[in-house]
Amino acid sequence: MDFSLSENQLLLQEQVGKAVRCLVPMERLRRAGQEGDRFAADVWEGFCDLGIPGLLVPERYGGHGLGLLDAVVVAEELGRCATPCAFLGSVVAAPIALIEAGSPEQQATLLPEIALGTLRVGIAVSEPLAGARHDARIHVRNGLLTGRSLFAVDVAGAHRLLVADHAGGLFLVDTLARGLTMQYLETVDCTRQAFEIVFDEVPADPLPGAGPPVLERLGDTLRLALAADILGASGHMLREAVAYAGTRQQFGRPIGSFQAVKHLCADAAAELEPGRALLWYAAHAFDLALQDSHVCALHAKAYLSEAGRVVARNAVEVHGGIGITDELGLHYWFKRINWSAQLYGGPTALREQAWLAQASLEQSR
């Protein structure tokens, strides 16, 4: 038994981490999300140089053929730098959806381009995963999509959209298709964006193998990628807080020598660290399609969302007043953690799903 990352995974972590730190220094982060930069083309180019788009694409289609555990390792590094670039749609969701539900033709034509990074895919799957707000949902009639999707992500710069209807069907839509309107929604986190997408009889290419089981797997991948992002962003905030507490002097001594400050840091670390093991297991269980993988994915995101909130809050508090300023910029990570915690279901909603999934698992035994 070996519950740890492999040599290759550690190498991947190191390489991606190093590269992303160069791609996204603080001054780059400050430009994130501004009009004209929503796609962050320079960062995407960096991703392509690293081979990130092909991470999950099978080798026979020009990818690396790695698993979700590897993607999770990369996502953690992206979260650590609050990296403003598409990842969930093209790198995580599209390959998984195509591998699990695409036709051989779809796989053969789309996966190689996805691996190269020349075909980029946004995702509009929020409603069937987290429930419909404002009655936003997609219907299919005569093969055409009608309805609305809120919280579509990685849309800027995308050529296709991966869309889920409420019955668990999955479709690929051309972003230039007639009947499609996209509206940018300002969110708290400028390093990533959400779009509202209105479909009015839009032609769509269905994935023939789609259905509730694939949608469940797709949801697990997205949630684990977000959980990993939270882990990385929280790790960054904690490290910043510890470094600041070790140098900032008050009352003639470093504030980190005061027990009250120490305990804020210790509690943050104690909350966060077990989440890493749960995340690793959930991703590993996904890759092996173990029976408990869905329940564990739901728990992993719920756990890290709450732990991330503790870390984000404590880290700001340790910094005192400077912690809430734009000058320091700690807020980029604070907002990113909270954004990730809410997309595709917050902790309470996910735990209810975990309960239902567990109950049906026990019934089937």
Place this chain on the structure above:
Amino acid sequence: MDLSYSGEHESFRREVQNFLAENARAIPKHFGVNRPTAEAVAWQRLLIERGYVARGVPRRYGGAECPPDIMRAQILGEEFARARAPLGLVNQGISMFVPTLLEWGTEAQKQDWIARTIRGELIWCQGYSEPGAGSDLASLRTFAVEDGNDFIINGQKIWTTTAHAADMMFALVRTELEAKNRYRGITYICLSMQTPGIEVRPLRTMTGAAEFNEVFLTDVRVPKHQVIGARGDGWRVSNSTLKHERGMLGDPHAALARIRNLLGLMADETVDGVSAIELPVWRDRAMRLQGRALAMKYHAMRLLTAAHKGEDLVLPRLIVKLQATELNHQIAALAVDVMGEMGLLYNDAAHSRAGGLWQKRLMFDLGMIIGGGTAQIQRNIIAERGLGLPREPKMAKL
């Protein structure tokens, strides 16, 4: 990541399963509160013979002398938990004193004490805490003064588990009064509880049980050869013991078993005919704790792998006691909440649930949060040793 066990370990697992199936009748029903029952002692002997307990203890001291194998230890833990069979005797002599003695003791001391301790014939209590020295253990004031070949000890110990039933005590006493550093001049010494001058007074705790004692020591004469390690070096000696104690306080299997019991309780506990598990408010609290228990389970597997490879994940290791004791306490708290008014009932009261077990745990687990270094002391350790934050500046000498 590879969660499968090697062929060798799988066959060991089958061997353990077979042993448990074949010896199901020998599994003790009664274990004994302070001193093990005869059936518990017989079970312990059987387990030592099979090499399932006292695994690291050399054969010449009565142990199984197996090479260290964390995976085998893990498999034993899993299989015994599944069979609801105790994995040998659990007491401070076995878990704390024997490992310390193996590390620091003389040959004569090892010959004299280890075999009898692991067989359950010699019961030990731990004389560390004092009324004025709990979390700040180094401020202890029980003095030992030299007199020929003996030390004469005066002082008081407190929170001494099983002192009233113990044969021996391993204790920390101050031998060098003039030592400048308070961590020096402390000596680790063993004494017989039969020595004249020892008075044990039971200390009743909030659960209603007398688990702890106060021990008063008045002119207690102890031969010098009962010192473990060097005189004045007791802080270092005891720190290896504390390491053993803190390591054993997080058992994720126990937490997950408690979650299962909790979900069972919530299915059975009804108000106006509706069970707690049907209500999302209660359900979310249970699922939240389940998520935490799962995280601790995989966290333990991560630590297990690291230990197997000879790596020390300092921060992950240090948080186990804090998180595990808090989790257990919250599980008990939810169980009592779910019971509502039924949660008032205790022990054998009519209608009481499981003999008041969950209320007992709520109180006992609060004790676990305090014992072996309070949660606040654990947080200091996490911050200083795990995160590298600066230590509290030394106060000016009073």
